[in-house]
Amino acid sequence: MVDDQILPIIRKYKEVRPVFSRQLKVAGEAESRVDARIDSVCREYTDVETTILSSPGIISLYFTWKGDPDKESATQQLDELVGKVREKLGKKVFSDQDDTLAKTLGELLEHRSLTIATAESCTGGLIGKLLTDVPGSSSYYLGSVVCYSNAVKERVLGVDVEALEREGAVSESVARQLAEGVRERLESDIGLATTGIAGPGGGSEEKPVGTVWLGLSWQGGTETRKLFLPGGREAVRMRSSNLALDWVRRKIL
């Protein structure tokens, strides 16, 4: 059996690896700002190499021990450094494993017995996809209304036509109504909404490509956030999704 041969190797690898490296995942902050915040701390630890990898909305930090292969000092120094980095970044750190943001948020929702529903315009189902990538997500994720057309925003989520005509689909008022509408109709504890211009077309001087409104509705009320995001269509959509998920995570914390 192949499995029987590989398993001991995996076990051994798992035993050894955590001693020599650590990982932190960070959301809601640009790479350059994360770098600036932790740079001086990282420099103190000359035996640790810090690598920063960024994807839209998520920064991964890897700390690898480069000193003598002495388990005790490696563990101690890595733990010390990670502790200091965590202090610098606070709630922005969402995982010290390789978890996705959706998984971390899912665990939080489950732990607090909260349910969430989404109303997605510019992200077109991506937030639902990310949430349901996680096995067991049906216990807290009720569903989404992907309201790509204005007619669906009106008919299914009750957004008023006047707001759509007066302010446009990408507006604070519509983001608010989408979040409230989906929370009410799907009977969830939390309603999360996105509406924006992912590009490449559809931008204007007033609302350039990358303009995104998020809406978050919960028992404490409804809040909105306006984002101006860099990058192409794919990056804008992924960044919007991750920033939206992270907003909910921080709100619950």
Add this chain to the structure above:
Amino acid sequence: MVDDQILPIIRKYKEVRPVFSRQLKVAGEAESRVDARIDSVCREYTDVETTILSSPGIISLYFTWKGDPDKESATQQLDELVGKVREKLGKKVFSDQDDTLAKTLGELLEHRSLTIATAESCTGGLIGKLLTDVPGSSSYYLGSVVCYSNAVKERVLGVDVEALEREGAVSESVARQLAEGVRERLESDIGLATTGIAGPGGGSEEKPVGTVWLGLSWQGGTETRKLFLPGGREAVRMRSSNLALDWVRRKIL
């Protein structure tokens, strides 16, 4: 300017490359069956190397000229081979460029002035994500109801409680009602639905992980299809999505 230096190189590359290689993308067929169908044809062309790459639900075929760098005979033989392979695979070929299935389907929908809406249970928003990856998709894609919970299936899409209780969410009856419900409520020409068990949990002897029902509702009526899909959660979801999109594409053709 970097662009000014790179552009001529890209132009030259584009000029040369189509002569020496071709690509076909195929949906709705397993790699082994594609291979079996085209193997004898490909063997006739000893100067062409055929490479098959597969991802869940999609097979990419690459034909690369390995003979003398003579433009005329390369073009002729590649075109001949591609023509024969197309004959063997028929409608299963959806692109001779590097287009996604969602892009090809989108062009078809736009050309026929048809709109589509989706009701996604097991795919959780992935079909919406794939459709809206394509810029301009708002002209034919109205939106989706991601009905991850049974309550959303009932409340938002009008699936009857009895069917859910009697046959379960993963059933022909529910797939049919989801497709019809979303087509009616979102007022689209086509309603496409998925409901299945993506795993790793939730499977049973009767409905193992990988059991997926698709529903397709259009002016000609409503049809359903039952799938048993291999692979893990991610593969089942991606395969379901691609098979669903491809079903619509073939229906329109």
